[in-house]
Amino acid sequence: MRELQRPGSPLGGALAAMQRSYGALSIKGRLLLLAGILFLPCVGLIAYVIVSMAQSADASIRRGLSYAAQTISGAVDAELRRYVTLAEVLGKSPDLGADDLKEFEAEARRVGAVSGEGWIIVSDASGRLLLNTLAPAGKPLGARTPEGLRSQQRAFVSGQPSISDIFTGPNSGEWVATVDVPVFKDGKPFRCLSIAMPAANYTRLLAQQQLPADWLVGIMDGQGRYVSRIPKNATSTGQIASAGWRATARAEGIAEFPSIEGDRVINANARPQLSDWTVGVGIKQGAFAQAISSTVQTATVAATTICALALLLAAGIGRSIARPLESIAVKSTNPGEAAPSDPPEVRALNARLAAAEKAQAESAAILQENFGMLAKARDDASRTAEQLKLAAKYGRLGTFIWDGQSGTSHWSDEIEELYGLKPGTFPGTYDDWLALVHPEDQAHADRDNQQALITGQLDSEWRVPLPDGSIRWIEARARMLPREGDGDLRMIGVNIDVTAAKEADRKRELLVHELAHRVKNSLAVVQSLAHQLLPRHDAKVRDFTSRLHALATVHSSLAENDWQxxxxxxxxxxxxxxxxxxxxxxxxxxxxxxxxxxxxxxxxxxxxxxxxxxxxxxxxxxxxxxxxxxxxxxxxxxxxxxxxxxxxxxxxxxxxxxxxxxxxxxxxxxxxxxxxxxxxxxxxxxxxxxxxxxxxxxxxxxx
Missing domain, CATH: 3.30.565.10 (Histidine kinase-like ATPase, C-terminal domain)
Structure with a gap:
């Protein structure tokens, strides 16, 4: 290395020339050179951030598809459970057990089981139809369709309600599926009670989900036929689904395949618990790529703008630093001694520093005394802060301060932990906080915070999705600090983890609903016993059962309103x-x-x-x-x-x-x-x- 730096070597000459050129640079030139050198790794970092954002947008859309599929699957289960519950209650009717189909039909109409949303079918163990409330009077009923008969046989074998695949109803002429409940007598198959469900019910259910317009949503039965599909439902119900979806229907998660129109789609599956159906939510690959491209373009424009502003800011700062030093150099008569590579402004400044050295020594003693007083105050403040930090940690709360001038918030480590962040990683802006809030709660959380700027008080709560997939409930309390003179607005507050309390409320509501279900079953049992044990044609017995039905109706109304x-x-x-x-x-x-x-x-x-x-x-x-x-x-x-x-x-x-x-x-x-x-x-x-x-x-x- 020493040989390379000798004056006679080529490298040594190049280094000497570079040193002379650098020594001739002013402070302004050196600051601009430093800004250029620092800008190069920033470009790489920005490129990395843009790629990361694209990957994050991809993962976010896929998670959204899976979440939507699970949500719609739960809605389908709820709709099926409504029909199953009604069929099970009607299946216990004494009139059906006594094969009194006329009285049974009248009872079904009284409880509202026959309506535009469905109708009643009763068949014997062989599949011969005995009752169809939709069929015109006097019309021969015939036998069940092959799809309905397969579902009936599954119900008799399992002893549990069964959901059929869709088929064209002989009387209605529309696509329907049935809920089949087996009825046994003396331990043997006796009757099958079925409720026909028009496929249009599930089209309305899908339309209520309010999903993005470019998403595809469908329900497929066990034979691979569309029960319902949005969009293009009128031409899709009963149609065989695409080969790709049928091949991946049994596996939950994300899959890619061509749709029945030939478009390449990204699809998420979810399977309802009560049937052999499959719920799929997908998006065309073109729309998927466009969404990611939009995110990348926005990030690129923002990054380019930020880089340009940063360079302009660096140039401005460089000029602001160099201008006072140039003034000092002009006024100085004794520039002092400095190295040859130092800029002229620094050589002139050295003379000033020699005069200031004496004043600095005199100030050191005063500063030392002040430092001792500051150290004591710092220790006292440290102990107080440690006590507050301990209370916040075990109380599951964190503190924040919002600065009205900059529009940013300073979070404590505890509040960052509540939001699933590592200490010191929260950027501090309002939009960054709102992005951490659950999408369904963002609107009311934003509204409550904006209202707090008017009232001076914040009392709200919202959910926060954590990186591990769990949900945390946050309760926020804050107040606006009074202004001091012409000072800026400031708000101080806390965020409290109330997830445990919310979970306790959820369990309480679950117990209330379970109790309501048991009471309703008890009323049904009492009504059934009254039908079986008391004289059927006695007026007092009819009045008694009628009052029981009135109580059951009231109980159902209260349960539907959550006992409010x-x-x-x-x-x-x-x-x-x-x-x-x-x-x-x-x-x-x-x-x-x-x-x-x-x-x-x-x-x-x-x-x-x-x-x-x-x-x-x-x-x-x-x-x-x-x-x-x-x-x-x-x-x-x-x-x-x-x-x-x-x-x-x-x-x-x-x-x-x-x-x-x-x-x-x-x-x-x-x-x-x-x-x-x-x-x-x-x-x-x-x-x-x-x-x-x-x-x-x-x-x-x-x-």
Whole structure:
């Protein structure tokens, strides 16, 4: 090495020339040279970041496809479970066990099992059709289709409900699938109860998911036929799916294959638990590549802009540093001694430094004393910070400070851990924080934070997806600090991990739903026992089972509203509908009211008894009869009016029955008018007392 640097060697001469050239550079020139050297690795780093963003966008879209497939699969299971539950309840009907298909059909229509969303099919063990509520009266029913018969045989073999593949219904002429529930008698196959589900139901279900317009969503049955598909559903239902999808249907995850239109697609599969169907969510490769390309282009433009701004900023800083030094060089008369490679400005500055050395020595003693005082203050602050850090760690909370001038936030290590980040990696901007929030919570989280700038207080919560796939609930509390003079806005607050509390709430709701399900099953068992053990044609038995059905209807309404109460209009319609021959026989009018849980059962039984009485003696005994129910809400009571018309003249009952006793113990200010035009009944229910002090007037008769 020493030989290479000798004056006579070529390398030594080159190094000497470079040293002379460098020595002639001013500070401005050296700063520009430094900026250029530092810019080269930045270009490589930016290229790496752009590639990483492209890979991240690819992974994000694939995760989105898988998440959407799992979500739609859960929705399909929920729709199937609704039909399965209804079929299982109807399968336990005593009328079906006694082969009384006429009574069974009437019972099915009363509970709403026959509607535009499905119809009832009953067949024997061999597949011969005994009942089809969609078939015209008198039309021969024939036998089940091959798809329906295969599903029926699976149900009898397994003893469990079975979901068929889709087929064209002989009577409806549309694509349908069936839920088949086996019915055994004396341990042997007796009947198969089926509910036909139009494939259009699942088209509506897919349309409700609100997925991106360029995504393809489909449901395929076990034979590889489309149950539903968006878009192009009208031409796809019943069509054989693409060979690629059929080949990968049994494997959940991401696969690539040509669609039935010939387009190359990236597809994610998910399989519902209750059927042999497959849910697929895909995107064309062209749209997939365009989404990634858009991300890369945006990042490239942003990186280029940032680099240009950085170079301009470096040039500006270089000029700002060089300008004062040039001024010093001009004013200095004794530049002092310096190395030949030093720039002229530095050689002039050395003279100034010699004069400042003496002042520096005098200041050192003062600084040393101040440093001692600062060290003591630092130790005190360190102990306090350590105590706060320990409390934050074990309390699962982190702190942040938001600076209104820069629009950035400073996070503690604990808050970064709550969001699944490594300490010191949070960039600090508002958009960076919002990107960490769960996509479904970003809108309300952004709204609450913007509102906090107006109110000065933040009280919100949102979910955060963690790198391991889990979800963490965050509760945020913050307040705006008061301004000092013309100071900038600042907000200080905490983020708290409330995942455990949310999980406890979820388990509580699960237990409530399970209890509701068990109570509903118990009511069904009691109704079944009443049918089997009590005389079927006894009027009191029919009234008893009718009241059980009323209670079951109320229970279903409360369960659907998550035990928050029942809509008054829907409650009245559900209790009167079984007794009305046509919907136009009932008219309701009044404000929208949510009846409290503790009042729902009592009010339902009152309406049920009045509707039952109208079907026996009043307006509902004739097709032209009509019942009008109106209500209004006062300061402390719910005012209700029941008006019958178009039926026989109303007569006061000679004997006080159960319904009359129930009403006198439940309502207050009861007024009944028995006129030629029909019965008019007015009464009140305590409202504020019910909501705050419990139910007024115990129902000893009902209990």
């Amino acid at each position: 109460g029942a809509d008054l209009s829907a409650l009245i319609e559900s209790q009167v509908a079984p007794f009305a021959g046509a919907p136009e026989q009932l008219a309701v009018s009044g404000p929208t009211i949510l009846v409290p849980v503790e009042l729902t059962t009592q009010l339902a039984l009152v309406i049920h008894e009045m509707a039952c009485n109208a079907s026996k003696y009043g307006a509902l005994t004739t097709p032209s009869g009509r019942v009008e129910v109106t209500w209004s809400l006062g300061p402390d009571a719910l005012h209700m009016r029941w008006q019958e018309s178009g039926g026989p003249p109303a007569k006061e009952p000679p004997v006080l029955g159960f319904g009359s006793r129930l009403m006198t113990r439940t309502v207050r200010h009861l007024q009944r008018t028995f006129a030629e035009s029909g019965l008019t009944c007015q009464f009140e229910l305590p409202w504020l007392e019910t909501r705050h002090n419990g139910v007024v007037g115990p129902l000893s008769e009902a209990n």
